Amino acid sequence: MADKNFLEEIIESDLESGKVDSIVTRFPPEPNGYLHLGHAKSICLNFGLAQKYGGKTNLRYDDTNPSKEDVEYVDAIKEDISWLGFHWDKELYASDYFDQLYDWAEELIQRGLAYVDDQTQEEISAGRGTVETPGKESPYRNRSVEENLRIFREMKAGIWPDGSKVLRAKIDMGSKNMLMRDPILYRIKHAHHHRTGDKWCIYPMYDFTHGQSDSIEKITHSICTLEFDVHRPLYDWFIETLGIFPSHQYEFARLNLTYTLMSKRKLLELVQKGYVSGWDDPRMPTLCGVRRRGYTPEALRMFCDRIGVSKHEQMMDLQLLEWCVRQDLNARSNRYMAVSGDPIKVTLSNWEKGKTEWFESPLNPEDPEGAKRRVPFTGELLIDRADFMEDAPAKFFRLRPGGEVRLKYTYIIKCEEVVKDADGKVVELICTYDPTSKPGAGEWRKVKGTIHWVSCDYAKEVELRIYDKLFLKENMNDIPEDRDYKDYLNPESLKVEKGWAEPALLDDRSGIAVQFERTGYFVLDKDSADGKLVFNKTTSLKDSYKASI
Ligand code: ATP
Ligand code: MG
Secondary structure (H helix, E strand, O other), rough: OOOOOOOHHHHHHHHHHHOOOOEEEEEEOOOOOOOOOOHHHHHHHHHHHHOOOOOEEEEEEEEOOOOOOOOHHHHHHHHHHHHHHHOOOOOEHHHHHHHHHHHHHHHHOOOEEEEEEEEOHHHHHHHOOOOOOOOOOOOOOOHHHHHHHHHHHHHOOOOOOOOOOEEEEEEOOOOOOHHHOOOEEEEEEEEEEEEEEEEEEEEEEEHHHHHHHHHHHOOEEEEEHHHHHHHHHHHHHHHHHOOOOOOOOEOOEEEOOOOOOOOHHHHHHHHHHOOOOOOOOOOOOEHHHHHHHHHHHHHHHHHHHHHOOOOOOEEEHHHHHHHHHHHHHHHOOOOEEEEEOEEEEEEEOOOOOOEEEEEEEEEOOOOOOOOOOEEEOOOOEEHHHHHHHOOOOOOOOOEEEOEEEEEOOOEEEEEEEEEEEEOEEEEEEEEEEEEHHHOOOOOOOOOOOOEOOOOOOEEEEEEEEEOOOOOOOOOOOOOOOOOHHHEEEEEOOOOEEEEEEOOOHHHHHOOOOOOOOOEEEEEOOOOOOOOEEEEEEEEEOOOOOOOOO
């Protein structure tokens, strides 16, 4: 991209002025779900900036909410970041800082800047006031330092039940910024934590954790999404009040994609209620989902690069992502022929019975000198039903009664006779082939259409899972109040078809999606077993979309 984004400008100016010697960023996922495409944007940004400016990026789990978090997610997050092609400097956990955070909380109490509040959650919310009206001070706001310390230590010791007390910072109940109206620092939660076990029954809030964690790690540029800009004054208040390393927070616009939901809470619901087969269902916008769908890390990085970084919320077109996937796969994927659904049998009446002829063709026409595959040709073939039409319009250049078509890589055939079953459905085409039309043999005779095919004797049966959008609504962030996001689930997002593929497909070791010629990109699925190959449709070949950014 030609222009620098605003973060690059800030970083370059900070490096130039000597404000920082080198940059340190972090990616701070909460391990309460699998990463999605929005996280990919944040990862590409945080790791990408550090790479560009010779800095480092930490992976820091924001694990302060024990009830929703799990090691399953911790492991999956690492796998996804590595798959995207990035390497973190240190693997860290906000929970590693619980002791330090606790000490800072006591320090604030000692300095008269924090107090224990016994009000209920409702009373605290009501006392906060509204954007228009100032808040009311809690009746517990002026407890003595000694009393606050004693009760806070009791909270830590487990004497008080969940929800009975919180620790709040004493800032300003009249502040225009609601988050500055004595924010909660600690709540009581008698819950087992996936790392600290039962050591703690009080847990720090996000706002009391994030900035200080950045500071402990000497993060120079703490990059987060726009909705956190109201948190910045609080982020700065803790760092300044505690006099610790001055990390700074910068906000960018989150990624929104058409027809796509990116909220871990809702994605979890889809998984738990069985609307999808799991977090890695190929229709999910999770990184494990798109990976299983056949999207490549190269394509995702290309996409993140193209959408750039902005300070204003935008809706990105899902088609741009698909375009990036096609760009990448077109350059790298191996080609094979396969027919699917309800193919038509083609019998060549003038082919010598039992004879097989082998044709060689490049695995990828983008690399004509590269590896080749061998394709067997026999007298009984399958073609896609869509490639034949009985009463075809003039512009139909595939096969019709009495018409000719070239079979890809091989001969021209002519349709001599149409065989139908009792219901009038076409079941077989009796054709003749033109032996002089063999590629490389004499003059190349041109016919208008070329179609793909497979040999009946050699075809391998496969299962094809054809996917469509999971949701039918373009803007899934804008659900009317009387509707549920699940109302927009696409009932036809998955279709399963049988397919028959040329045998060389079984030897494919590329590890990425292949192209079924004239059909689309397909990737081998983990549900495959010996003798049963399952392919997920990654994306179609159709490329009407013009990338404009
Ligand atoms: P969700 O709302 O889906 O649960 P989250 O923001 O709660 O997402 P975190 O695990 O806290 O998820 O996010 C880790 C990082 O990824 C944060 O810095 C967050 O700002 C960023 N992030 C999350 N969603 C997006 C998105 N759609 N676009 C860009 N960055 C995102
Ligand atoms: Mg979050």
